[in-house]
Amino acid sequence: MRTFNENESILRKYLRRFTSNFHDIEDITQETILRALNAEKKTDIEQPRAFLFGIARNVARKELEKRSKSIIDFIEDFDTKEYISKEPSQEENLEGRQRMLLFMDAAATLPAQCQKVFVLKKVYGYSHQEIAKQLGISISTTEKHVAAGLRRCSEFMDRRMQGEELSGSSSSILKRI
DSSP states (O other): OHHHHHHHHHHHHHHTTTOOOHHHHHHHHHHHHHHHHHHHHHSOOSOHHHHHHHHHHHHHHHHHHHHHHHHHHHHHHOOHHHHOOOSOOHHHHHHHHHHHHHHHHHHHTSOHHHHHHHHHHHTTOOOHHHHHHHHTOOHHHHHHHHHHHHHHHHHHHHHHHHHHHHTTOOOTTGGGO
């Protein structure tokens, strides 16, 4: 016990090599004292200071091994499927906005009547019959406007994407539109 009292502050500094947590240092110090006292009862210790620091090192290592094992066990028990978000990522949100903006630019280039029909069909999901009735045009005209709008928007988007590829920017995001 006298050796411990003489070396207590040095021992605590030594234990900071293994952990910086004050409570852990206290626990390891107490465990070291207990083991040293039990060993002293059984045998005569020739170099008490070295013996004390050896016990402290062994206790600290065992504690680190125990924590390391518990972390490994936690990682093994960790099921990533439980923590994977089903929400779109920020990249996917950005890509979606970019596709929508490109689509809006393309639709804005359509002639007025074609644009109305195309938007009612592709954005709002109206049937050809509903569009024809709402705008007072034939179903055949509605079908032609939708086809023309689709063709023109596709061409617009293709031109825009090719222009971005030529300028060196990445358009792989927009190719999926």
